[in-house]
Amino acid sequence: MTNPHITEPRIPDKPYPGNSRAGKPHPGNPQPDNPHAGNHTILNADSLVKSYKEGEKERMVLDHLSLSVAQDDMVVLLGRSGSGKSTLLNLLSGIDRPDKGSVTISGHNITRLDEKQRTLFRRAHIGFVFQSFNLIPTLTVLENIMLPMELNGFGDRRKHDAARNYLDEVGLLDRSDTYPDRLSGGEQQRVAIARAVAHEPRLILADEPTGNLDYKTGSHVTGIFHQLAKKTGSTVIIATHDQNMRRFADHIYLFNEGTIHSAGDMSEQADA
Amino acid sequence: MMPSRTTFTSGYISGLLWRSGIRYHFRRPWLYALSVIGIALGVAVVVSIDLANNSAKKAFLMSTESVTGAATHQINGTGRRLDEEVYRTLRTELGIRKSAPVIEGYASKPDLSRTFQVLGVDPLAEEHFRSFSSQQAGIELSTFMSGEITGFLSETTAEALQTAPGDTLELIAGGRPYPLLVAGLIQTKDKYSRQALENLIIVDISTAQIMFGMEGHLSRIDLILPDDEAGRPGLLRRAYPEPSSTRTGSSTDTAERLEAMLPDGISVVRSGSRTETVAQMTRAFELNLQSLSMLALLVGMFLIYNTITFTVVQRRPLIGRLRALGVTRGEILRMILGEAFIIGLPGTILGLTGGILLAQFLLQFVTQTINDLYFVVSVQQVAIAPLTLLKGMLLGVGATLLASLWPAREAARAPVRIVLQRSEKDALLKKNIPILSLTGLLAILAGIGSLFLPEETIISGYLSLLLIIIGFSLVVPLLISILASLLHPLAGLAFGLPGRMAVRGVVADLGRTSVATSALVIAVAAAIGVGLMVDSFRVTVDSWLKSQLQADIYIQAPGFSTREPDAGLNPELITLLREAPGVSGSHSVQRTEVQTSQGVDRLTVVETDRESTRSYQLRKSDPGLWNRFDNEPVLLATESYAFRNGVTVGDTIVIITDRGDQDFVILGIYYDYSSDTGLLTMSRMVYDRFFQNKIISGLALYTDDGTIVETLMSELRERSAGIQNVIIQSNQGLREASLEIFDRTFTVTIVMRFLAVLVAFIGVLSALMALQFERSRDMAVLRASGLTPAQLWGLVTGQTGVMGFMAGLLSIPLGVVMAAILVYVINLRSFGWTLQFQITPEMLIQAMLVAVTAAILAGLYPSWKITKTNPADALRDE
Incomplete structure (x- = not known):
């Protein structure tokens, strides 16, 4: 089944009204800190350090971790549970701040933004897929997908049509009026993926997206995720311990003791 | 970019x-x-x-x-009585035409439990004053002033009483029955007038004098005094030319000049001043x-x-x-x-x-x-x-x-x-317990501190109460944790693992249990506080009554309010009662009102002797009090009077007497709980020197040794029959009647205490329902692990019971503190009463039972619901 919405050109961006009036960037659309950043690098994490207090002890979770991600890539961060993958995603999305280091997304150093600016930045430019789906139980499936679009100011008709299209894309159009608790795990994750891509963010972060799914469902859901991300042109970073995710990755990083090591460029390996 | x-x-x-x-x-x-x-x-x-x-x-x-009505001023006498001669002087000698005599009183219709205000008027003088009682309103003089007991009612009142002109209303006034013939109905034009007149009976002035035993007297004379020079009465202007330096022409000047022309003890006041005072x-x-x-x-x-x-x-x-x-x-x-x-x-x-x-x-x-x-x-x-x-x-x-x-x-x-x-959901609260408790303690200290503010107002008393309540509720999480650690082993010993789980569950969900428990603590503490205050009050009043009531039998004419001066006892009857066989001695009492430098005050005029002086529990007094009491212009004031008026022993109060303004020195402050507005007490001998009013409104009789009180009371009733309907009560009977009134005045308080507990019950119900529903997954795990529905029910009910027990326990100290503030601060600042603080164990046990019962009842539905839920449904992820 084709999705006419996805084959259409990207939804044109509109300037934030405040920009033209006050000449100041809106928190959701800050001026890039480095406008000359490489065209192909969408994300640059530089020497990130993050530690947490555990009782009296300080536990270093990320130890001078650096990472660059090219636009449209699907990056898989592989590591065992508790290795710091989720912490890294929190820093990349602006949910949390590093103790040291910086995160630059499309030339915007988000570590310099205040909490509200980071939230509005996240709202506009980042999509999330969680291990436990994290759908809003009091919204229907369709409304869950519409929510990020509504937060980003999409018109009623537009968000409704887009949500239906994405729902169709993940094969759940017939469940649009259902509440999440009536769906299976796999179905919930498909809705979560549709929600993450619906407002066409530049970056989608997925934390153990198959962690709560069986192998078959997980593979199916990941396939849909991969396909949608490619079609919308979003960059995807997946944190997982699921080795099966390797096959969808453009690039793989291995997590170990708060640092990461590249496991190679999968496209190059495939070419080879 | x-x-x-x-x-x-x-x-x-x-x-x-x-x-x-x-x-x-x-x-x-x-x-x-x-x-x-x-x-x-x-x-x-x-x-x-x-x-x-x-x-x-x-x-x-x-x-x-x-x-x-339209009256601008009133002429009042001493003790709410005015010689009717004053009215004649006013009309004939001073030529003040816009004046109307008035007698005010109350009559009841016992079968309907309704009290009516009776207004005695002269319809001929009413034209400028009250539209409803003048000839213009349709009052026919021939029926109105027929010499019979006749009166007019408003149409709506007549309708409510199902009465029509020509019917007779059986009324009681001053303890005597009066069959009042309804002579006509007052036509009312609007809703306001209808409401204003719905408890009013208009009678002729002479009828009112008979009904209220005020022959030759009036309650007051209404006046319309002009504001301008031209409108001033001619004779008055001639009689009292105003000095050129004060030629303002205001009605106040006129009133002052008029007052100066009238006999001593008569005052001219603005019409609204009495209303404001009341x-x-x-x-x-x-x-x-x-x-x-x-x-x-x-x-x-x-x-x-x-x-x-x-x-x-x-x-x-x-x-x-x-x-x-x-x-x-x-x-x-x-x-x-x-x-x-x-x-x-x-x-x-x-x-x-x-x-x-x-x-x-x-x-x-x-x-x-x-x-x-x-x-x-x-x-x-x-x-x-x-x-x-x-x-x-x-x-x-x-x-x-x-x-x-x-x-x-x-x-x-x-x-x-x-x-x-x-x-992480409850970790935050647990982490914040020290800071919450510290803030709570500071709030409690601030609350206690505010009791010592120089401005001793009721508001600051309530502010203190509020701060202590809020402060205590902030300390509740800490107290719950402490109580839980104490109860944990005990519950384990008594009920095994489920017992320990029940106690542990309260602490595990402290974020929610502490708020629910706080709500219950405050409501139950409020119930304890108000309950102990009422108990303390009651014990104080009871002990005061025991000391105050020394005589064996008390006789008085029925009144409608403690504030209203009592109707007088028939002088003939007084002699008859005093001379009854078995009576060894008696004291008379008169309750009246006087115009003083402090306003209109209630005055009790008493006959005293060595015996009766012992009944006064003096808070403060001059050493020579009883020696001077019957001989000099001196007074006793109640504690609440002293509080309200800021006076103490040695201060002087000016009273307008029939002999003019007279200074009276306060020689004693005594405890009294009969009125929060306060009383002054004067010796009968002194009163008679300054006032002409000889009315006696009550008698206290002492019996001979060997006389049976009940027998004497029957004799007294026989003697009063046909003369005046009087209330004859034994010492015990009067005490019980007084306590009955006391209990009645606290009914609203008791109703509100109940409502506060009801709100708390709903709070606990909702909190526990919320808590237990949220824990349905945990419960499902327990069910899946093999717990039977009955065991689960026991667990949930046990937990709510533990919360109730903790709430009951914690509400006791807060309740006692609240009671102490109500007794020592709020009551004192509101009414000036010193109360004996009483902690009645029954009240604390009752509070404990209320808390535990409320909590267990509140937990019943959630526990039933949980046991009925299929564990598989609860175990499903969102």
């Missing part, structure tokens, strides 16, 4: 967020309904008290205004009722705080998801406050409706108390004041938003990383 995207400002709340929030509440209709009911009850109590107070006040003002009397009473009603709202606020906190705590992960999706803190705050609004608004509307209904119920108690303690007022219906409704609206919605602000703020401020993690 990243292209810009269309975004919202954070000032906008997404429609989907609203929808999500509203659905959250509608998915839990029982919880939503309980929250709405909690606020509704809080608002209803406040509104109903306000409406009942205002209705009584409005009825009083309306009836006062209607009987005052209205002020109830100020402290109203404030105390309002404050108690606010207590119910405070408990309601805890309920809302509890509900919103619960919704926030339960939705922490959801809030985390929304924050991860880019919803700002401001939007979360507004979303939670918006949800609070959808609880507060219907709750408030329901509360306003309930308040009006509750006011109808409370009105009778409030009116009864006002009648018992202050003045006679008859209120037939609640006057719905828009301002009260607006106040209730603002209070309800405001209280909801205020109670929700903290949890909403907490929800908005929590870091996304934290709220995404479910296990």
